[in-house]
Amino acid sequence: MTPVPVGPPVAVVGTPGDRRVTLFAAALRRHGLPEPHVVAWRDVLAWSEALAGREVLGGHEAVAGRDVLARSDAPDGWDVPPAPRFPEGAIVRVESPGEDAAADALLRGPGDPSRVGGGATWHARFVRALESVRDAVARTPGARLAGDVGEIAVMFDKRLCHARLAAAGVPVPPALPGPVRGYTALRAAMREAGWARVFVKPAHGSSASGVVALQAHGPRIKATTSVELESAGRLHNSLRVRSYEHETDVAAIVDALAPDGLHVERWFPKASVGGRVFDLRVVVTGGRPTHAVVRTSHAPMTNLHLGGRRGDLAMVRATLGESGWARAMDVCAAAAACFPRSPAVGVDLMLEAGRWDPAVAEVNAFGDLLPGLTGLPGGGAEGLDTYEAQVELLLGSARTAGRR
Numbered sequence: 001m002t003p004v005p006v007g008p009p010v011a012v013v014g015t016p017g018d019r020r021v022t023l024f025a026a027a028l029r030r031h032g033l034p035e036p037h038v039v040a041w042r043d044v045l046a047w048s049e050a051l052a053g054r055e056v057l058g059g060h061e062a063v064a065g066r067d068v069l070a071r072s073d074a075p076d077g078w079d080v081p082p083a084p085r086f087p088e089g090a091i092v093r094v095e096s097p098g099e100d101a102a103a104d105a106l107l108r109g110p111g112d113p114s115r116v117g118g119g120a121t122w123h124a125r126f127v128r129a130l131e132s133v134r135d136a137v138a139r140t141p142g143a144r145l146a147g148d149v150g151e152i153a154v155m156f157d158k159r160l161c162h163a164r165l166a167a168a169g170v171p172v173p174p175a176l177p178g179p180v181r182g183y184t185a186l187r188a189a190m191r192e193a194g195w196a197r198v199f200v201k202p203a204h205g206s207s208a209s210g211v212v213a214l215q216a217h218g219p220r221i222k223a224t225t226s227v228e229l230e231s232a233g234r235l236h237n238s239l240r241v242r243s244y245e246h247e248t249d250v251a252a253i254v255d256a257l258a259p260d261g262l263h264v265e266r267w268f269p270k271a272s273v274g275g276r277v278f279d280l281r282v283v284v285t286g287g288r289p290t291h292a293v294v295r296t297s298h299a300p301m302t303n304l305h306l307g308g309r310r311g312d313l314a315m316v317r318a319t320l321g322e323s324g325w326a327r328a329m330d331v332c333a334a335a336a337a338c339f340p341r342s343p344a345v346g347v348d349l350m351l352e353a354g355r356w357d358p359a360v361a362e363v364n365a366f367g368d369l370l371p372g373l374t375g376l377p378g379g380g381a382e383g384l385d386t387y388e389a390q391v392e393l394l395l396g397s398a399r400t401a402g403r404r
Helices: 019-030 041-051 101-108 119-139 149-155 158-167 183-193 247-260 313-337 386-403
Strands: 010-014 037-040 091-094 197-202 212-217 220-229 235-244 262-266 276-285 288-297 344-351 358-364
Touching: 010 019, 010 041, 019 386, 037 041, 041 101, 041 119, 091 119, 101 119, 119 149, 119 247, 149 158, 158 262, 158 358, 183 197, 183 212, 183 247, 183 262, 197 247, 212 247, 220 247, 235 247, 247 262, 276 313, 276 386, 288 313, 288 386, 313 344, 313 358, 344 386
Parallel strands: 010 037, 010 091
Antiparallel strands: 197 212, 197 262, 212 220, 220 235, 276 288, 276 344, 344 358
């Protein structure tokens, strides 16, 4: 006999067929819950831009001082859908827009999805869409958001996120005061701070898009990045990390990134294992570090899609010792506590070479895509993947809400 699903309906704002949505749906099924109701990001984005005051057949215009989507920016076949709708009583989870070219075009405007840039426009439209989701949920009887959309917006602004962590006493690398408007201003600020090595990060980037690890010693300069600089000056993401040692190339990259906003941190010397630098992606669920993976690389960026490899977590724990590991996990929990209304976040934790002192590089709103990884011993999610742990948390909070 097929078990009768027990629990509230669940809805997801995401990209239908995206791996994240698929894995979360599988976690729901394993808990006896029905498939989630999926609301496509492209529909939410189109609705939120229409709601911002854009004429459906109009051109590019500004509304209340904000850029809004122009009809000419939209992908082929695009039309304004009705307002997002959610099932009554649903728990609504906001997921990443994912690898959806149509959603990317609605967020940044038309163009090759592999291009670097457009982050300021992306963030403004993303935040408007998050607000429209929040409002649609508020209009739905009994529905509630699983997380706070305002916190998601902060996590997607590296400057705001860094400032929130620093204000809470979470260890982070020091950052240059902004704004940094271009390469000349960057070099001047580095000289004033006495920094020869920095990480230059687009304020609204993700997956290391546009990140530049910059070293400058007198006339010598080296920029390590996944950015591919075309002869016409356009920037594209690449799966290959490369180095630039001609100042004109480095200046062209930084100057192209600067208009969307930059966050510049002093280079944090990462510890290494087996001849490769590493950091940790730690998923904190319900305030507790539940999952962790070691990411190693020969390059300054350890992202797995850029050639990073999973490292030996047991070796890292043994090197840190129990007290060092506990301290590292406490830092991750403290970083997550800066976003108390987010049920799960991914914390990128660095450990300093030689000293192994922890520092937080990023806090990711959608940092839970770690397929096949089960919970840490003693973390409360043993035997569960990241999505199953969150489903258990959602069910627990739903039961609590039902008793009130």
